[in-house]
Amino acid sequence: MKFTASLLAASLASTADAFSVKPAGYARLGSELYARQPIMAGNWKMNPSTEADALNLANGFVALLHEMEDTCAMDEVEGCTEVVLFPPFPFISKVKDVVGKAGIAVGSQQVYYEDKGAFTGSVSASMVKSVGCEYVLCGHSERRTLFSDDDVNINAKVKKTLEFGMKPILCIGETKEEFDLGITKEVCAMQVSKDLAGVSKEDMKNVVIAYEPVWAIGTGLVCDPESANKVHQFIRTVLERMYDKEVAENIRIQYGGSVTPESVDGLMAMSDIDGCLVGGASLFADKFARIVNFKQVD
Numbered sequence: 001m002k003f004t005a006s007l008l009a010a011s012l013a014s015t016a017d018a019f020s021v022k023p024a025g026y027a028r029l030g031s032e033l034y035a036r037q038p039i040m041a042g043n044w045k046m047n048p049s050t051e052a053d054a055l056n057l058a059n060g061f062v063a064l065l066h067e068m069e070d071t072c073a074m075d076e077v078e079g080c081t082e083v084v085l086f087p088p089f090p091f092i093s094k095v096k097d098v099v100g101k102a103g104i105a106v107g108s109q110q111v112y113y114e115d116k117g118a119f120t121g122s123v124s125a126s127m128v129k130s131v132g133c134e135y136v137l138c139g140h141s142e143r144r145t146l147f148s149d150d151d152v153n154i155n156a157k158v159k160k161t162l163e164f165g166m167k168p169i170l171c172i173g174e175t176k177e178e179f180d181l182g183i184t185k186e187v188c189a190m191q192v193s194k195d196l197a198g199v200s201k202e203d204m205k206n207v208v209i210a211y212e213p214v215w216a217i218g219t220g221l222v223c224d225p226e227s228a229n230k231v232h233q234f235i236r237t238v239l240e241r242m243y244d245k246e247v248a249e250n251i252r253i254q255y256g257g258s259v260t261p262e263s264v265d266g267l268m269a270m271s272d273i274d275g276c277l278v279g280g281a282s283l284f285a286d287k288f289a290r291i292v293n294f295k296q297v298d
């Protein structure tokens, strides 16, 4: 369902005190009472190979955003699309120096849930916070499958991220086998309820969910927008049962899985898709700049 800019602006202005979203051309109307700021995130995973390449990518991306008309990612354009980059740990500080000036946030691809100590190879929430991270990915499917993150420790990581004043992007989604069995909703409901167990309604204001069907990640198979939208709507019903309508309508839910410049506009035309979590295409400055500058289609 589409809304005109004036309707959006009027609705947003009338609810400006209720929550922090500011009027913006791309803001999405969750209901008459709630609107959601779009959020586009680039998860670089274990790429690129060197710091020099990482800074080239970051600089190239920022330069392209400056060139693009109507970009909503630049500083001082309040309320426009929020953009977050997730570089590998060693590059976070320097990438932040490059992109921070353009109003782009950085996040950590993961944290450990303990505060400090003998945990060789791990990083804590306070560490990534201290180098400027505002977001943390929790429960990414690659962490679940390759590094044995289970719902109990994902829940602990979500809570630790919130405790340190950062925002978790909780990744959920069904595998190919689960999709074939027709249990997508059951899987998502279970992950949401376990991974957010004990998270307060107040803290839910700082949580983002990314629905990433595992079979769509890195495969070139994008979930069709209508199907993804239905899952997003279902996730909101789960959150309404766990919390209430306000939480369900306010939370931002990204879609992730083979998002490209070709598929982003169709996805973002959906009522309940509030942004994308992008892997492969975020490693190309031009592709990710186009994704961030998605076009509104009727």
Ligand code: 13P
Pocket (backbone or CB within 6 Å): 043, 140, 212, 216, 217, 218, 219, 220, 256, 257, 258, 259, 277, 278, 279, 280, 281
């Ligand atoms: P791709 O965009 O490469 O499919 O990766 C999606 C993803 O896993 C983002 O976290």
